[in-house]
Amino acid sequence: MQPVVVPLDGSELGETALxxxxxxxxxxxLSLLLVQVVLTGQVSSELSPNVExxxxxxxxxxxxRYLSEVAERLRADGINVRTIxxxxxxxxxxxxxxxxxxxxxxxxxxxxxxxxxxxLSGSVAAEVLRGSNLPVLLVPAAADRRDVPELxxxxxVPLDGSxxxxxxxxxAVRLVGTGGKLVLVRSAQxxxxxxxxxELGGTDWRVPxxxxxxxxxxxxxxLRKSGTTVEHFVLAGDAxxxxxxxxxxxxxxxxxMATRGHTGIDRMRFGSxxxxxxxxxxxxxxxxxxxxxxxxxxxxxxxxxxxxxxxPVIDVGESLSSAMRKLLIRGAAxxxxxxxxxxxxxxxxxxxxLEWQTSLWEDASIDANEVWTRADQVAVTEMLPNVxxxxxxxxxxxxxxxxxxxxxxxxxxxxxxxxxxxxxxIHEVLAALSKLAGAQRPRIMSREPSKALSxxxxxxxxxxxxxxxxxxxxxxxxxxxx
Numbered sequence: 465m466q467p468v469v470v471p472l473d474g475s476e477l478g479e480t481a482l483x484x485x486x487x488x489x490x491x492x493x494l495s496l497l498l499v500q501v502v503l504t505g506q507v508s509s510e511l512s513p514n515v516e517x518x519x520x521x522x523x524x525x526x527x528x529r530y531l532s533e534v535a536e537r538l539r540a541d542g543i544n545v546r547t548i549x550x551x552x553x554x555x556x557x558x559x560x561x562x563x564x565x566x567x568x569x570x571x572x573x574x575x576x577x578x579x580x581x582x583x584l585s586g587s588v589a590a591e592v593l594r595g596s597n598l599p600v601l602l603v604p605a606a607a608d609r610r611d612v613p614e615l616x617x618x619x620x621v622p623l624d625g626s627x628x629x630x631x632x633x634x635x636a637v638r639l640v641g642t643g644g645k646l647v648l649v650r651s652a653q654x655x656x657x658x659x660x661x662x663e664l665g666g667t668d669w670r671v672p673x674x675x676x677x678x679x680x681x682x683x684x685x686x687l688r689k690s691g692t693t694v695e696h697f698v699l700a701g702d703a704x705x706x707x708x709x710x711x712x713x714x715x716x717x718x719x720x721m722a723t724r725g726h727t728g729i730d731r732m733r734f735g736s737x738x739x740x741x742x743x744x745x746x747x748x749x750x751x752x753x754x755x756x757x758x759x760x761x762x763x764x765x766x767x768x769x770x771x772x773x774x775x776p777v778i779d780v781g782e783s784l785s786s787a788m789r790k791l792l793i794r795g796a797a798x799x800x801x802x803x804x805x806x807x808x809x810x811x812x813x814x815x816x817x818l819e820w821q822t823s824l825w826e827d828a829s830i831d832a833n834e835v836w837t838r839a840d841q842v843a844v845t846e847m848l849p850n851v852x853x854x855x856x857x858x859x860x861x862x863x864x865x866x867x868x869x870x871x872x873x874x875x876x877x878x879x880x881x882x883x884x885x886x887x888x889x890i891h892e893v894l895a896a897l898s899k900l901a902g903a904q905r906p907r908i909m910s911r912e913p914s915k916a917l918s919x920x921x922x923x924x925x926x927x928x929x930x931x932x933x934x935x936x937x938x939x940x941x942x943x944x945x946x
Contacts, residue, residue: 467497483612485571495544500527555591571601620716636720648696704740720750768857771886785839797875800884810848
């Protein structure tokens with residue numbers, strides 16, 4: 465049974481997603497997969513940059529007990545539920561869980577009450593949306609103040625005349641089923657920031673030579689021919705306010721819309737109207753990302769779908785010793801170097817660092833302590849190649865394979881609009897192409913430890929506990945190799 469993934473953080477507000485996930489599951493005979501991520505790794509935020517977290521066995525056990533309690537409540541209502549606890553950074557592990565379990569959608573509250581939730585929840589929701597090949601249902605706090613329907617009766621879909629906005633319609637039709645109704649609202653204001661021509665299928669988002677009523681009637685008529693009940697109206701004024709008022713007036717259960725989801729490596733936003741609706745709407749908003757909308761079926765996937773998103777990033781002002789520690793701790797073959805705006809400056813490879821260290825060790829006059837001292841004095845920019853070899857997240861896997869082979873590299877930095885989004889290596893590309901060829905897919909383990917405790921139907925597995933780690937553990941040795 466295909467699951468709906470529901471990330472939880474242990475808070476009451478986090479659980480506001482559960483009734484909505486259950487409604488989707490009932491409507492489509494799906495199960496629920498409850499996921500809690502025990503935080504590890506380095507996290508940056510405005511309040512506390514570069515904080516290191518490491519999970520403990522007690523935290524994993526507590527998470528497993530919490531999910532088991534929630535699952536029992538849901539099973540009492542006749543919902544098929546599984547649970548899993550993962551270790552790592554929230555967004556990446558949520559996406560991995562959704563992919564591994566072939567999920568139908570991801571349903572999550574936009575924030576929770578805990579300290580980590582306050583620091584991370586906004587960026588987690590945006591990262592999940594940005595990286596997901598699935599629809600993402602975001603449940604705002606305001607949605608907790610209304611009754612959740614047993615089935616989805618009314619779904620509102622905002623349109624602005626663009627092909628991008630219309631791409632939400634097939635999913636909305638599937639979601640509402642035969643007994644429900646679609647409400648189409650036409651906004652004279654674009655629902656998104658200007659978007660790329662290849663995403664639109666043209667260069668102008670407007671429908672030339674067609675007035676708004678004619679356009680809406682045409683779209684509605686096509687849907688009615690497929691058996692869908694449809695009503696439509698045209699908005700006047702601010703798009704966000706009018707969509708929100710329209711959803712209230714027609715008692716919409718959900719809003720479904722496509723979004724481009726502009727993103728940087730640290731700052732993420734969904735888009736103008738989509739972002740505002742998530743914050744203001746009294747009902748949940750199902751968002752369909754470009755990654756989902758552009759995903760191909762029966763064809764090779766894009767690099768962004770198989771890349772590792774949880775990567776260390778080096779600031780252009782860091783020393784070589786600092787960069788070396790990050791690379792070694794994470795076991796990375798290469799790491800991106802960025803400027804203060806998050807734009808890619810270059811790529812530092814483990815091979816280049818090995819060449820630099822080897823040249824020092826071959827000098828008999830240099831002892832072990834001096835190797836690390838020199839690394840403290842060398843700027844990371846001195847080690848960067850003249851040309852940074854990268855690949856765009858929209859590139860195909862065969863393009864990634866050819867670049868890796870031609871440049872004799874083990875991994876590539878994946879970029880989007882000049883900013884690093886992740887890394888892709890030989891093994892990920894080989895696995896993707898093997899799957900495309902019909903070969904048995906090898907299991908790809910996350911570079912993060914991904915098993916803490918997992919359970920499904922009462923079965924559970926325990927992974928060995930790891931010791932807490934602090935930044936003090938990353939200091940260089942007094943002697944020996946760096």
